[in-house]
Amino acid sequence: MTGIPFPDISPEAFSVTVFGFHLALRWYALAYIVGILIGWRISVAALKRPHLWAGGTSPMTPPQLEALLTWIIIGIIAGGRLGYVLLYRPVHYLQHPWEIPALWEGGMAFHGGLIGVLLAITIFSWREGLPLGGVADAIALASPPAILLGRIANFINAELWGRPTSLPWGVTFPGEAAQDCPGVVGTCFRHPSQLYEAGLEGLLLGVLLIVLAFRGGALRRPWLLTGTFLLGYGVSRFLVEFVRQPDAQFVSPGNPLGLALHWNGWGLTMGQTLTIPLLLAGVLLILWARRPRLVRA
Template identity: 60%
Template sequence: MMLPSLQAFALPFPDISPEIFSISLGGFEFALRWYAMAYLVGILLGWALLRDAIARARLWPAETAPLTRAQLEELLTWLILGIVVGGRLGFVLFYQPAYYLTHPLEILRIWQGGMAFHGGFLGVVIATAIFCRRHGIPMLSMADGLALAAPLGLMLGRIANFINGELWGRPTDAPWGVIFPGAAAQDCAGPVGIVDGLCARHPSQLYEAALEGLVLALILILAAYRMGALKRPGLTLGLFVGGYGVARFIVEFFRLADQQFITTDNPYGHVLRITETIGLTMGQLLSLPMVLIGAGFVLYALTRPAK
């Protein structure tokens, strides 16, 4: 007796609106979207976790937290600006520079989507560096605290990407493949992933939410609260940067590359091509330096005695 093919199975996309609610005022439509809510809740959860960590002086070098609660409140504003400005400019420069060069006013339309993690990360680094310099705060310990708080926000952001039906993965025959809505998502461009005439794809947003978010958050919390990682400045930062780089590199094997890199002779969207089917995507290319930098911070921290 022949067993049924796994190809016959796929999951329908959940019927969830990208907007939580919307209101009309004076002819203008204002909507609260899941993506914006993910940013807000993620920042608040990160702030709550960092607030708890600085209240536990025993976790830090010399049993002294790097900043006060009042300074943490001020830092929150700096971080929001760094995330939004850096994330938007990163998307513009890394992914669609030619388009935005001819449409510069659309750079400001962040409500239309288009944020890059690597750009947001650089924005946070710059904002934190300026803040620490102004207040005389140890930079590495401050960076450790922010690294501890970051994965929860990443997890919520990726879940919001899934709800929005964006950044989906490559076509798949796996039984957990999802049939995403929209003509672009339904263009399998091949026999792989076709189920009853529809295109099933990897829910790569959820893979990222699990690896970059939940798993990385648990590792960092365990390292900080149970293994004394915060007592070694740079260790938690290195674990986060390197861990994110590894997670993103892995997920890129399942995530569909950005459309501008995909051509008929380059269906995987490789930016650095080794063969016709082997290469690196833009996400992987940007993640490799993060792995190396993260490993460098870990080695630096471990070669110095815990304080």
């Protein structure tokens, strides 16, 4: 088997030692900071073009979007962490509750972060009297850059790698766990599933949303862009799960594929199972946005 050696990239973008304390900015944190800033500028560009939106009016002003970003960041952190705690390691954190705030040790769930963002958008829109559909579409448009850079950071961290593969672009991820591949003799090469997700959920979906928003008139139909985002992310994540290594807590001798749902000999991983509601919500929102509208005489 041949593949690609894992690149020698430190998880820390840069670090300093101050009074004996090691302070570092990791690529993972930097990825989300830069991704949110890029997404913010894309949404601002759309908000400054009222003709793109329903009724020729933007759903909020750029300053309101800036205020909403604070809510969204809190939603991402709180929702992502609690989602990981409840969905992935509830027993562990029930026994060690003091570890829940330890974000620096890792452990975030996209689905939990998404719920946190949706709650933040809903509460903010209600407080400010803003149209929820338009606000949600603006945030959906801004989301892919953070996903793209976040998945690249996952690759740099050598985490969330894929299943073993003999394809020429398989990567030799470091660590005993990554090299523990039953039935594989010698070096174990794995799918760089983080990069698959970066390309599908981040780059491809991001380009699609930008084209729909600025050229396709999607923003004139509230919820259409949000539904497209949910459906696009759901399809991408569902497909990548076929080659992504399940999280360790879902793998056991009796469940080596980390399956969460079984029927008639078929099974879905936990990632695919959690993605089903996103797929359904995406389809329903698209249908709702494209429903025939009554025209009053």
